[in-house]
Each structure stands twice: as structure tokens, then as C-alpha cells.
Amino acid sequence: MSDTFDDLQTSYGRCLQHGKFIARFYEIFMGSHPDVPALFHDTDFSKQHIALRRGITAAIAHAGGSRLSERTMETVACAHSRGGHAPVPPALYPYWTQSLLVAIREYDPACDPALEQRWRKALDHTMRHFVERY
Secondary structure: OOOOOHHHHHHHHHHHOOHHHHHHHHHHOOOOOHHHHHHHHHHHOOHHHHHHHHHHHHHHHHHHOOOHHHHHHHHHHHHHHOOOOOOHHHHHHHHHHHHHHHHHHHOOOOHHHHHHHHHHHHHHHHHHHHHOOO
């Protein structure tokens, strides 16, 4: 039986209950590396927040082997590839992951080192997918 990462969907749900989770993630991410803010210079953050909210759900499902998330992951990977409309250099993905983990620790009261490692495992799977398609 494969790992579906259902515990991460539950953790993510706890984070989203606070309403400010996605905004807090972006606050952390923008301060994580000097090259990050430039990636968002023309971004409509109301749309971006919705896209990220859905994207994290899809990333968890993708790490769990969900075939339903494949199209979403390919679309996002293409958008963030070298030739996409929002290219993200692979060197910045660790900052994205670390920023998300910081926000999760702040917003999920049940987050412990074991759950954080599970998050890291799932996110690393997705980030490798994006880097391969860069």
C-alpha cells in the first residue's frame, strides 16, 4: 500500500482554519531570499493565494501517487519552467519549502518533528518534479 499523505492534508486543513496561513507563507517566502520578491512583481496576490491553496493540496496528492493531480502538477511545473510564464530557478525551491515549513509550524498546533519530516518528504517529491521539468 502506498503512502497517501492523508496526515498532511489534515495538517494543511488545520493551517487553513486560521485564514491567514497563505498570506503568512508569502510574507516568510518574500523575506527568505533576495531574488524571491522579483518573481512576484506583476502578481495578483488574490489569484495567487487561491492558486497556491489548490497547489499545495495537489502537491500532497501528487506525492501520494494520485493520478488525479498529474495534470495540475504538469501545468504548474510548465508555468515555473525555464520557458514558462512564471519561471522559478531551481535554486529557489529550498527557500519555498523552508518557508512553507515555517508557516506550518506556526499555524498547525499538532506539528511536531515527525510531521514536519513527512511534509518535507512530500514537498521534496514535488520539488524534484518541478526541477526535472525546468
